Amino acid sequence: MQRLPLPVIALIGTGGTIAATAASSTEVTDYTVTEPVNALLHAVPQITAVASIRAQQAFNVDSREITSAMLLRLARLVRRTLAQSDIDGVVITHGTDTLEETAYFLSLVVQSEKPVVLVGAMRPASAISADGPLNLLNAVLVATTPAARGMGVVVTLNDEIHAARYVSKANTTRLDAFSSGNQGALGAIHNGIVQFDQLPARGWPLAGSPDGGFDLTGLRQLPRVDILYDHQDAGRHLYEASIKAGVQGLVVAACGDGGLTPKAVQGLRLAAKHGIVCVRASRTGSGIVSGALHDTRYNWVSANSLNPQKARILLMLALTRTTDRRTIQAWFDHR
Numbered sequence: 001m002q003r004l005p006l007p008v009i010a011l012i013g014t015g016g017t018i019a020a021t022a023a024s025s026t027e028v029t030d031y032t033v034t035e036p037v038n039a040l041l042h043a044v045p046q047i048t049a050v051a052s053i054r055a056q057q058a059f060n061v062d063s064r065e066i067t068s069a070m071l072l073r074l075a076r077l078v079r080r081t082l083a084q085s086d087i088d089g090v091v092i093t094h095g096t097d098t099l100e101e102t103a104y105f106l107s108l109v110v111q112s113e114k115p116v117v118l119v120g121a122m123r124p125a126s127a128i129s130a131d132g133p134l135n136l137l138n139a140v141l142v143a144t145t146p147a148a149r150g151m152g153v154v155v156t157l158n159d160e161i162h163a164a165r166y167v168s169k170a171n172t173t174r175l176d177a178f179s180s181g182n183q184g185a186l187g188a189i190h191n192g193i194v195q196f197d198q199l200p201a202r203g204w205p206l207a208g209s210p211d212g213g214f215d216l217t218g219l220r221q222l223p224r225v226d227i228l229y230d231h232q233d234a235g236r237h238l239y240e241a242s243i244k245a246g247v248q249g250l251v252v253a254a255c256g257d258g259g260l261t262p263k264a265v266q267g268l269r270l271a272a273k274h275g276i277v278c279v280r281a282s283r284t285g286s287g288i289v290s291g292a293l294h295d296t297r298y299n300w301v302s303a304n305s306l307n308p309q310k311a312r313i314l315l316m317l318a319l320t321r322t323t324d325r326r327t328i329q330a331w332f333d334h335r
């Protein structure tokens, strides 16, 4: 009987706990990124039955070390890889701490029907019961599944599939650290079977239309955007410091549904006067920030349901195109 050729998956390594080792097999929090992506593959020989893998290393760092310049490089690599006609999908290994930022960034700049799957691990590769190997096998399974085509960028960990737009790391160390909040997971990988239960309501393909999404052509760096955290008795000195540092955008992790303390109001008004685009997100972790009259008055934007770290990603990309409040607000309301 003739065997069908296996799907071809590009595996791009970027580092993270999935590529880290510790001094002992029981140490699960103190570790260092040491393993190249090829070594991760050796731990999962089962993958050879699922896909033909082309591995490459983008970089090999803890995800807290990822800069905007590295994001741009990674996005270009993913776009070039997806453009190859013999590649069926892309899997990216990544640290979990900032995984949601990279996933959301890629979802806004990569327009392809082909699956793009980000995967990490909560325990290092050297740990007893490391979760990386099964997470990686699951990610490759998702990338080879026809139902994953057109789903945009997704994240798989702990047997779940999440949309880049909604997923967030919501626990420090547990294996079920990733959650899509009210939206819920897109699907699951159950005993080697990939099952989608819902479609992503936002992100791709909206990112690709009607205005073509965000184009990286000629872009050498992303605008500087800071995140400030509001709290009782906050001062305005952090806003002043950001203004002085020359940021182009500010995201505030505001209270409740986007409410600001008095000094935060002053800080954001001052920032807006300096031409800085200011976005109100929420520090609560879920829900929609209410649009408010003072947004129009002071030229602020509300983040809709994007958390502060994702609001920063969208604002950086938005600022590569415009500083017009209404246009940026429309992107926050629809992406």
Ligand code: ASP
Pocket (backbone or CB within 6 Å): 015, 016, 017, 018, 061, 062, 063, 064, 094, 095, 096, 097, 098, 120, 121, 122, 123
């Ligand atoms: N420190 C790690 C990182 O690279 C955490 C992880 O991967 O789980 O983000």
